[in-house]
Amino acid sequence: MLPTLQEGDLLLVRNGAAPRPADLVVARFADGTVAVKRAVERRRTRTGDEGWWLLSDNPEEGVDSRHRGVVADDRVLAVVRLRVWPMPRLGRRLRAR
Numbered sequence: 001m002l003p004t005l006q007e008g009d010l011l012l013v014r015n016g017a018a019p020r021p022a023d024l025v026v027a028r029f030a031d032g033t034v035a036v037k038r039a040v041e042r043r044r045t046r047t048g049d050e051g052w053w054l055l056s057d058n059p060e061e062g063v064d065s066r067h068r069g070v071v072a073d074d075r076v077l078a079v080v081r082l083r084v085w086p087m088p089r090l091g092r093r094l095r096a097r
Contacts (some may be wrong), residue, residue: 003058005036010085015079019052024080027054029068036080037062043070052076 004024005011019025019039028034037054045051056079058061065071 003056003061004038005057005083009083011036011080012082012084013080015078017079019076019079025052025054025076026072026078026080027052028075028077029063029071030075031068033063034077035062035063039076040065045070049073066078 004070013026021039021041025039026034026036037057038057040053040055043051043053047070049072051072053065054071055066056064059066
């Protein structure tokens with residue numbers, strides 16, 4: 001599967017927005033890495049808190065919850081609302097719905 005975003009894409013995000021399944025989100029993994037990933041489903045963290053299972057749209061190249069685990073709610077920083085530049089590419093949607 002091809003990635004939804006390319007290096008250099010400019011995104012409009014909403015900080016602090018509550019994600020829904022299938023949203024692209026900006027999240028900080030436990031090691032400090034900030035990444036844009038697909039929110040798939042709600043799961044519990046190791047501490048029992050609520051969090052998100054985040055996956056890459058391109059699983060062969062991406063690092064995601066399969067490698068780093070569930071991301072706590074407070075580490076999901078923003079929800080991607082729109083790709084501003086380049087203009088939206090035909091055939092690729094930010095939201096899978």
